[in-house]
Amino acid sequence: MLDRSKLTSGHSTSLNTAEEIAKFDRLAKEWRDPKGKFKQVLAFNQTRLIAIEKMIAQHLALDLNNPAPLAGLSLLDIGCGAGLLCEPLAELGADVTGIDASEHNILVANQHAKTNHISVNYIHCLASDLEDKSNRYDIVLNTEVIEHIADQQGLVDTCCRLLKPGGLLVMATLNRTVTSYIVGIIGAEYVMRYLPIGTHEWRFFVKPQEISAMLSKQGLETINVKGMTFNPFTKHWSVNRNTKVNYLLFATKSSDT
Known part of the structure; x- marks a missing residue:
């Protein structure tokens, strides 16, 4: 959902003045306002989050009803944006690191986490910068990123390298179909204006079997x-078998790898 196509070298970031803190605090609140301009992003994220939590629990045999069910697990969110996945997963007990190519996104995410006393390690960097973290993470998330990347195999390789043997990789993106062009670009960008025009290029959309390969x-x-589908009449997202537009793909790394 977010445009992270302009990649830059990374470093940790912090806010130094009261004016800067106030600015990014306002932006953090905007991102999470259920009635604001990001309301469809929030609705999409909430549906996606539930599916991800369930799959993590299933793969690692966890009970989500327990307090801090993800305690002891290390999780990396590549392309974390404003931290919409990082924070709720951290609140479930995971040791969460969120990275993003956009310094702006990291500043917004970091300010919100600090304001709400949520422990997330946010870093402004690329996944390829984490050279010393091979086989480090129990869970790696890479959501709505690969469709903005030219070297898609390189991104996948990096995700795989960072994942522990036996760990779970979660990837989310848009399928390359006629339906995704109509819905994901014409509908979302030009008609409904849920996203800025030019956010996506259809040629970079990826079929599930291509990611699997x-x-x-x-x-x-x-x-x-x-699959994930949006009902324009109810304004609700749902998880189902329809992968023609948005989908979540879950993969595991062999313990022998």
């Missing part, structure tokens, strides 16, 4: 693919 080169196995 990229993953298999690194020894990962796709274990589930779930």
Whole structure:
């Protein structure tokens, strides 16, 4: 959902003045206002989050009803944006690191986490900058990023390298279909204006089987693919088998890798 196509070298960031803090605090609140301009992003994220939590619990045999069910697990969110996935997963007990190519996104995310006393390690960097973190994370998220990247195999390879053996990789993107062009570009950008015009290029959309093939080169196995669809009448998102537009792909790294 977010445009992260303009990638830059990274470093940790912080706010130094009261004026800067106030500015990014306002932006953080805008991102999470259910009636604001990002309300559709929030609705999409909430539906996606529930599906991700359930799959993590299933893969690692966890009970989400327990307090802090993700305690002891390390999680990396590549392309974390404003931290919409990082924070709720951190609140479930995970040790969460969120990285993004946009310094602006990291400043917004970091300010919101500090204001709400949520422990997330936000870093302004690329996934490829984490060279010393091979086999480090139990869970790696890469959501709505790959459709903005030219070297898609390179991104997948990096995700695989960072994941622990036995860990779970979650990827989310848009399928390359006629339906996704109509809905994801014409509808979302030009008609409904949910996204800025030019956010996506259809040629960079990726079919689930293409991602699975990229993953298999690194020894990962796709274990589930779930579709996500938006009902324009009810304004609700749902998780189902329809992968013609948005989908979530879950893969695991062999313990022998």
